[in-house]
Amino acid sequence: xxxxxxxxxxxLLFLTCGLSLAQGTSGGVNGTVxxxxxxxxxxxxxxxxxxxxxxxxxxxxxxxxxxxxYNVPYNTYRITVVSAGFQNATQSVTINSAVAMTxxxxxxLATSSTVVNVDAGSDLMETDSSMHTDVDRATIDKLxxxxxxxxxxxVTQSTPGVASDSNGMIHGLGDHAENxxxxxxxxxxxxxxxxxxxxxxxxxxxxxxxxxxxxxxxFGDKTSLVIKVTTRSGQGVTKPxxxxxxxxxSFGTSELSGNVAWGTEKxxxxxxxxxxxxxxxxxPGEFSVFHDKGNLINFFDRADYQFSDVSSVHTNVQFTRxxxxxxxxxxxxxxxxxxxxxxxxxxxxxxxxxxxxxxxxPTYTRTLSSDAVWNFAPYMRRDSYQYYPSANxxxxxxxxxxxxxxxxxxxxxxxxxxxxxxxxxxxxIKIGGMYQQTFLRENDQIGLVDYKLNAPxxxxxxxPIPGTGNGVCVFTNPNYxxxxxxxxxxxxxxxxxxHGQTDVKQLALYAQDQITLGNxxxxxxxxxxxxxxxxxxxxxxxxxxxxxxxxxxxTVLRASYARAQETPFNENLVLSxxxxxxxxxxxxxxxxxxxxxxxxxxxxxxxxxxxxxxGIGKHVVLGGDYIWKYTHNAxxxxxxxxxxxxxxxxxxxxxxxxxxxxxxxxxVKGLSAYVxxxxxxxxxxxxxxxxxxxxxxxxxxxxxxxxxxxxxxxxTHIQYALPFKKSLWYGFSWRFDSGLVAGSxxxxxxxxxxxxxxxxxxxxNGQPGIDLSSLTPDQEFQEGLVCNGVKATPYSGFxxxxxxxxxxxxxxxxxxxTEDDDKNPPRIQSRSxxxxxxxxxxxxxxxxxxxxxxxxxxxxxxxxxxxxxxxTFSGTHYVTPRAVTAELSYNF
Numbered sequence: 004x005x006x007x008x009x010x011x012x013x014x015l016l017f018l019t020c021g022l023s024l025a026q027g028t029s030g031g032v033n034g035t036v037x038x039x040x041x042x043x044x045x046x047x048x049x050x051x052x053x054x055x056x057x058x059x060x061x062x063x064x065x066x067x068x069x070x071x072x073y074n075v076p077y078n079t080y081r082i083t084v085v086s087a088g089f090q091n092a093t094q095s096v097t098i099n100s101a102v103a104m105t106x107x108x109x110x111x112l113a114t115s116s117t118v119v120n121v122d123a124g125s126d127l128m129e130t131d132s133s134m135h136t137d138v139d140r141a142t143i144d145k146l147x148x149x150x151x152x153x154x155x156x157x158v159t160q161s162t163p164g165v166a167s168d169s170n171g172m173i174h175g176l177g178d179h180a181e182n183x184x185x186x187x188x189x190x191x192x193x194x195x196x197x198x199x200x201x202x203x204x205x206x207x208x209x210x211x212x213x214x215x216x217x218x219x220x221x222f223g224d225k226t227s228l229v230i231k232v233t234t235r236s237g238q239g240v241t242k243p244x245x246x247x248x249x250x251x252x253s254f255g256t257s258e259l260s261g262n263v264a265w266g267t268e269k270x271x272x273x274x275x276x277x278x279x280x281x282x283x284x285x286x287p288g289e290f291s292v293f294h295d296k297g298n299l300i301n302f303f304d305r306a307d308y309q310f311s312d313v314s315s316v317h318t319n320v321q322f323t324r325x326x327x328x329x330x331x332x333x334x335x336x337x338x339x340x341x342x343x344x345x346x347x348x349x350x351x352x353x354x355x356x357x358x359x360x361x362x363x364x365p366t367y368t369r370t371l372s373s374d375a376v377w378n379f380a381p382y383m384r385r386d387s388y389q390y391y392p393s394a395n396x397x398x399x400x401x402x403x404x405x406x407x408x409x410x411x412x413x414x415x416x417x418x419x420x421x422x423x424x425x426x427x428x429x430x431x432i433k434i435g436g437m438y439q440q441t442f443l444r445e446n447d448q449i450g451l452v453d454y455k456l457n458a459p460x461x462x463x464x465x466x467p468i469p470g471t472g473n474g475v476c477v478f479t480n481p482n483y484x485x486x487x488x489x490x491x492x493x494x495x496x497x498x499x500x501x502h503g504q505t506d507v508k509q510l511a512l513y514a515q516d517q518i519t520l521g522n523x524x525x526x527x528x529x530x531x532x533x534x535x536x537x538x539x540x541x542x543x544x545x546x547x548x549x550x551x552x553x554x555x556x557x558t559v560l561r562a563s564y565a566r567a568q569e570t571p572f573n574e575n576l577v578l579s580x581x582x583x584x585x586x587x588x589x590x591x592x593x594x595x596x597x598x599x600x601x602x603x604x605x606x607x608x609x610x611x612x613x614x615x616x617x618g619i620g621k622h623v624v625l626g627g628d629y630i631w632k633y634t635h636n637a638x639x640x641x642x643x644x645x646x647x648x649x650x651x652x653x654x655x656x657x658x659x660x661x662x663x664x665x666x667x668x669x670x671v672k673g674l675s676a677y678v679x680x681x682x683x684x685x686x687x688x689x690x691x692x693x694x695x696x697x698x699x700x701x702x703x704x705x706x707x708x709x710x711x712x713x714x715x716x717x718x719t720h721i722q723y724a725l726p727f728k729k730s731l732w733y734g735f736s737w738r739f740d741s742g743l744v745a746g747s748x749x750x751x752x753x754x755x756x757x758x759x760x761x762x763x764x765x766x767x768n769g770q771p772g773i774d775l776s777s778l779t780p781d782q783e784f785q786e787g788l789v790c791n792g793v794k795a796t797p798y799s800g801f802x803x804x805x806x807x808x809x810x811x812x813x814x815x816x817x818x819x820x821t822e823d824d825d826k827n828p829p830r831i832q833s834r835s836x837x838x839x840x841x842x843x844x845x846x847x848x849x850x851x852x853x854x855x856x857x858x859x860x861x862x863x864x865x866x867x868x869x870x871x872x873x874x875t876f877s878g879t880h881y882v883t884p885r886a887v888t889a890e891l892s893y894n895f
Contacts, residue, residue: 034106043068047086054669057141076210132548133216153205163663163679169286169880174711175228177659201323201360217563220528237264238271252888254282269309287330297327321362329354333797342397404644405453436512454493503577507536557618569606572651579650606636652694673724680717707824730845747873748829751806787813834868855892
């Protein structure tokens with residue numbers, strides 16, 4: 004361990020001295036405008052724009068003919084310069100480095116006969132070897148986003164290969180939460196959703212670049228989907244600009260938000276702040292909503308300061324707090340339920356959570372020459388999560404929860420990343436590394452609230468007896484565990500308290516080069532990851548990509564390969580990997596499922612992507628990739644009862660093939676649109692080799708589809724600005740999901756070798772039947788079960804049903820003897836959700852102070868559908884019922 008610690012210290016010293024990791028997300032353009040004689044041209048109007056992302060910025064050249072564009076997201080742009088008495092000048096530029104681009108522009112006289120031919124089709128093409136999706140502010144403003152995880156919703160609605168899940172959770176390219184956010188270069192690889200961590204407000208986002216293809220060498224840790232976020236800056240905004248908005252909508256959801264940007268050529272500040280209160284904060288386990296209140300406050304500030312022409316600093320600060328109830332189901336309303344000690348009504352479950360997120364991330368940038376830039380960026384990010392059980396612990400007893408649980412955990416990322424970027428000629432080089440230490444602290448309180456769970460005595464029918472069984476004990480319970488007796492609240496016990504902690508140290512070093520040779524572009528890189536957590540692993544990870552641009556046909560062919568390390572999830576990592584060494588925790592989890600006290604080893608993945616991009620005419624661009632990923636030591640989660648407390652689990656391996664497609668229509672007389680679609684399989688292989696609470700425990704190597712496998716999904720988004728009033732617009736989104744795997748759905752298969760149906764497959768009067776006794780009536784109702792034409796209700800269900808007579812409009816039940824955990828698992832029924840937004844950004848046609856009004860509707864058809872049912876990760880959740888929101892804004 005001394006050698007490992009010395010290695011980390013030496014590496015940190017190496018980073019702070021200069022060579023370090025570049026994960027920047029934006030660059031800049033500096034230019035001068037001159038006439039044919041070389042004299043400078045002041046007051047020329049300069050515009051930089053991308054027709055696909057709709058990114059547009061305009062400035063003017065100063066008295067020295069100079070112009071500047073700051074914080075420009077990496078992409079391809081067309082720069083147009085307009086000045087009276089001269090011909091318009093246009094030029095395509097590609098920004099893919101922190102090294103600012105220098106662009107001299109010479110304007111031809113208006114009397115000249117020179118004609119500038121612009122190949123508009125080439126503006127649509129990107130020659131990158133990895134497929135990615137770009138979304139800018141102009142699109143973000145028109146999407147009907149709702150809830151507290153708008154950043155995740157934005158990724159889901161704009162990026163192919165993403166399966167949508169409840170509470171803002173996204174499954175990128177077949178993996179659960181293997182998503183990495185790069186926030187202005189700061190790596191954030193922990194889970195981002197309503198129930199895990201607070202995100203920055205969508206108002207703070209200037210643009211997203213989501214990498215679906217093989218990740219470049221600069222990215223590691225969680226790389227199934229890399230989301231590069233460029234935040235908004237106030238630098239160069241010489242007049243304060245911003246907005247204030249207030250909204251109110253369905254479920255009593257109200258929000259007040261505002262943002263402002265201001266600055267000079269040397270200074271800039273951008274602030275976004277918001278507060279939200281909702282009666283439907285999380286996606287509940289019932290389509291009806293009760294006990295689902297929550298609120299959120301969010302503050303984000305970005306400050307930029309230019310010390311000199313070669314030195315600057317940029318700092319991000321965030322504080323976010325959310326508080327929310329755990330939604331109840333009809334079961335947890337506890338109608339008529341009394342506690343086993345005093346016989347008094349327990350009342351409905353009242354479980355709640357609070358999450359606080361603090362972020363501080365300064366970045367120092369030094370221009371070393373016209374070809375080289377160095378960044379140095381320490382950062383700190385802390386998430387604290389508190390889970391509160393019901394005041395009456397017996398109210399927490401439910402059909403899938405036999406314990407009352409409380410938790411206080413925290414996750415602190417402290418580290419440094421930096422870069423040395425060099426761009427000249429055919430080469431665009433980055434050399435760097437990252438050192439990060441993650442401090443995990445876990446505190447749990449647990450007590451048994453089900454007298455049946457650890458009863459010492461059984462009656463004559465072998466049923467558990469409440470209390471100690473004195474005087475009525477017929478048989479001694481052979482499964483009784485005396486270790487749990489002091490923590491059995493039904494028999495006078497108290498809570499057991501568990502504390503776990505660890506520090507996860509990670510070091511990454513990499514070098515990469517993007518080489519442009521004519522129509523060829525090659526990305527070559529090598530990354531080294533050093534992981535020192537509860538397990539130790541070293542990984543060398545080559546990355547390679549190549550593309551070829553057939554300019555005559557506007558076609559780009561591409562292929563890429565990456566070897567990547569897949570690190571364990573940090574949430575409840577200590578309890579999941581070491582908790583079974585604790586006698587009490589081992590005894591608790593033995594009652595829930597398997598518990599394997601094994602330190603998680605990071606996995607490693609080989610992935611290959613191959614695809615193309617095709618421009619059609621001046622306004623259409625198509626793109627697609629085939630994906631193949633093979634992972635050793637693949638990760639997922641298991642959930643504790645009905646709580647949001649989850650545990651990482653580790654499987655032997657996974658195979659994930661699929662495809663991702665997208666098409667963009669750029670602005671045509673106010674109309675623009677995009678379509679994304681994908682099919683990604685998620686095949687995991689037994690055995691489980693780490694973690695607690697897994698529900699799939701077949702000891703052999705038979706594969707199964709995990710509950711984020713989806714055969715097909717697509718999103719179509721259309722927006723239209725009216726020609727007679729450009730500020731008046733309409734946006735429409737259609738999302739189709741074929742349905743995630745529903746591994747807990749009932750089915751019949753008495754012969755299948757790889758079927759989950761076998762335990763519940765019975766004969767009823769000699770005919771195939773399904774035993775439903777393990778489900779409560781409410782769970783059968785949640786699943787939409789109908790037996791012989793009779794629907795289950797929250798308080799009336801079925802003990803069993805003939806397989807031929809059991810149907811559902813919410814889950815797909817495989818036909819008799821056809822269910823196979825790999826080839827034909829039960830799935831959630833397919834659904835189409837339609838969202839709309841109508842707005843006018845300038846109601847009164849004013850120049851400076853504008854009043855805007857918009858109305859958004861989510862799930863306008865009020866589609867009754869599930870995200871998942873008794874998922875091993877997240878339980879049961881319904882999609883949002885129809886929600887209408889009206890927003891009034893003031894823009895200045």
